[in-house]
Amino acid sequence: MDWTPPPRRSTAMRREQNLALVGAVVSGAVIATGLLLVLVARVNPDGAARMRGVMLDIVTPVWSVVRAPFDGAGRAADWAGDYLAAVDRNRRLETELAAARLELQRAGSDRRALATLKQLEKVADPARSLIATARIVSATSGSVVRSAMIAAGRREGVGPGLPVIGAQGLIGRTIEAGTVSARVLLLNDPASRIPVIIVRTGQAALVVGTNRPALELHDKVGADLPLLAGDRLVTSGDGGIFPPGIPVGTIIGPEEPVQVRPSAHPVGAAYVRVETAYMVMPQVTPLPGYDAAVPIEARRSGGGAAAPRPPAPLP
Amino acid sequence: MAAAQQRPARQRRCPDRLMAWTAPPWRLMNAAERRRYWWGHWRLAVPFATTLLLVLAMTAPLLVPAPVFPHLALISIFVWATFQPGLMPPWLAFVLGIIADLLFAQPVGVNATLFAATAGFVRVFEARYGRHAHGFDWAMATALIIAFEAATCGLMALAGRPVPLLPLGWQALTSTIAYPLVVALCARIQRLAFGSDGTP
Numbered sequence: 001m002d003w004t005p006p007p008r009r010s011t012a013m014r015r016e017q018n019l020a021l022v023g024a025v026v027s028g029a030v031i032a033t034g035l036l037l038v039l040v041a042r043v044n045p046d047g048a049a050r051m052r053g054v055m056l057d058i059v060t061p062v063w064s065v066v067r068a069p070f071d072g073a074g075r076a077a078d079w080a081g082d083y084l085a086a087v088d089r090n091r092r093l094e095t096e097l098a099a100a101r102l103e104l105q106r107a108g109s110d111r112r113a114l115a116t117l118k119q120l121e122k123v124a125d126p127a128r129s130l131i132a133t134a135r136i137v138s139a140t141s142g143s144v145v146r147s148a149m150i151a152a153g154r155r156e157g158v159g160p161g162l163p164v165i166g167a168q169g170l171i172g173r174t175i176e177a178g179t180v181s182a183r184v185l186l187l188n189d190p191a192s193r194i195p196v197i198i199v200r201t202g203q204a205a206l207v208v209g210t211n212r213p214a215l216e217l218h219d220k221v222g223a224d225l226p227l228l229a230g231d232r233l234v235t236s237g238d239g240g241i242f243p244p245g246i247p248v249g250t251i252i253g254p255e256e257p258v259q260v261r262p263s264a265h266p267v268g269a270a271y272v273r274v275e276t277a278y279m280v281m282p283q284v285t286p287l288p289g290y291d292a293a294v295p296i297e298a299r300r301s302g303g304g305a306a307a308p309r310p311p312a313p314l315p
Numbered sequence: 316m317a318a319a320q321q322r323p324a325r326q327r328r329c330p331d332r333l334m335a336w337t338a339p340p341w342r343l344m345n346a347a348e349r350r351r352y353w354w355g356h357w358r359l360a361v362p363f364a365t366t367l368l369l370v371l372a373m374t375a376p377l378l379v380p381a382p383v384f385p386h387l388a389l390i391s392i393f394v395w396a397t398f399q400p401g402l403m404p405p406w407l408a409f410v411l412g413i414i415a416d417l418l419f420a421q422p423v424g425v426n427a428t429l430f431a432a433t434a435g436f437v438r439v440f441e442a443r444y445g446r447h448a449h450g451f452d453w454a455m456a457t458a459l460i461i462a463f464e465a466a467t468c469g470l471m472a473l474a475g476r477p478v479p480l481l482p483l484g485w486q487a488l489t490s491t492i493a494y495p496l497v498v499a500l501c502a503r504i505q506r507l508a509f510g511s512d513g514t515p
Binding site: 023026027030031033034035036037038039040041042045047048051052055059062063067136137138139140141142143144145146147148149175176183185186188190191210211212213265266267 | 371373374375376377378379380381382383384385386387388404405406409412414417418419420421422423424425427428429431432434435438467468470471473474475476477478479482483486
């Protein structure tokens with residue numbers, strides 16, 4: 001042997017090095033698995049729905065108990081605040097009420113006229129119906145997703161894809177449901193798209209969340225009338241989830257991109273209504289279209305399972 | 316006895332060496348002793364449990380329209396990976412990330428990948444550069460948080476749900492401010508559970 005063999009590593013050192021190698025391989029595999037899961041979530045976004053429901057059911061009851069004393073303290077503070085400056089508020093409200101009464105009289109006659117017209121034209125409106133009234137108990141304020149959890153789930157009949165409406169306006173829609181809890185996607189989430197109508201101009205548009213306090217108005221359809229700060233937006237009823245006429249927000253910045261302040265804030269909305277989806281769109285599976293020529297014998301005999309039949313038998 | 320005293324304190328109670336040379340005589344123990352032996356390992360779950368509690372705390376009913384709540388779970392993983400590298404391996408961070416994804420309604424895998432990468436990065440970094448001052452750790456955590464927010468944006472886009480990057484700056488800011496608080500909390504738990512020398 002004309003070369004010296006490498007010095008033999010001690011057992012402890014070898015074990016250390018082997019363990020380090022195994023650790024590095026496991027870490028790499030774990031990170032690769034995570035990336036794979038992200039890709040799976042891209043293809044199949046509802047993959048872990050059941051697991052998410054279980055997690056919701058674990059967390060929501062905990063927060064409903066934990067927040068109870070804070071809710072009580074908040075109510076006490078509200079109660080005290082109601083007594084301070086009550087006279088000023090009363091005077092202001094009385095003047096507002098006088099103006100609102102006039103508006104209400106006009107709206108009453110309008111409503112009657114509209115009902116008559118709808119009856120004459122035989123308009124069929126889907127009815128709104130309440131599924132549950134629930135409390136917002138928790139939120140994901142530390143995450144890129146803006147969502148809140150409500151204390152009503154499949155046991156009460158709450159499933160994904162239902163409108164959630166607060167006292168002041170639209171809160172969002174449910175996206176996941178557990179047995180006793182459900183998750184609401186709030187209007188501020190970047191994935192939220194609300195079809196709206198601008199009340200003054202009648203234009204249809206989409207309200208989009210951006211993870212900021214203000215929402216944005218996109219994809220305006222209709223005559224290009226200039227928007228004004230203070231224009232009100234209500235849901236249009238397009239898309240089949242949200243019933244029409246629910247207040248969504250007020251335009252605060254009419255320049256592009258149009259900024260919208262939501263009318264209902266989930267902080268103030270202690271209790272929210274979960275309603276049935278306004279008009280569930282029927283799931284239409286399109287028939288496969290054939291652009292190749294089909295022999296006449298095949299057409300007569302039915303030509304396979306999904307082949308479109310001709311309207312009249314061929315001679 | 317003399318040999319046991321010569322060994323450093325860290326080796327004497329280190330869990331992965333328990334089986335090697337301080338494994339108890341299993342067949343000689345009765346049921347109570349076995350129970351006591353197994354329950355004696357509760358310290359191994361302390362970093363996991365702390366981080367899990369902070370993940371749950373991040374679902375607090377704080378309804379704000381922007382992501383302003385500090386990412387306590389990320390900071391906790393960073394801190395425990397420096398305090399107890401053996402008890403916060405990347406695969407455990409991965410499990411915590413899956414739980415966080417399910418709780419935050421994010422696509423499964425976003426937090427899991429990034430938590431595991433964080434734990435792995437800290438492990439490599441600590442092995443190479445060792446101990447340093449609190450201020451340096453804070454700066455490193457800040458850089459890590461900013462990288463985390465940017466990578467979250469990228470992975471959310473990869474999962475088909477793109478989010479704007481700029482609002483995440485709020486979370487980076489609050490997380491940086493919250494870092495010393497989480498360190499203080501974890502250090503207190505570390506001293507309570509592991510004693511002043513920090514061996515598990």
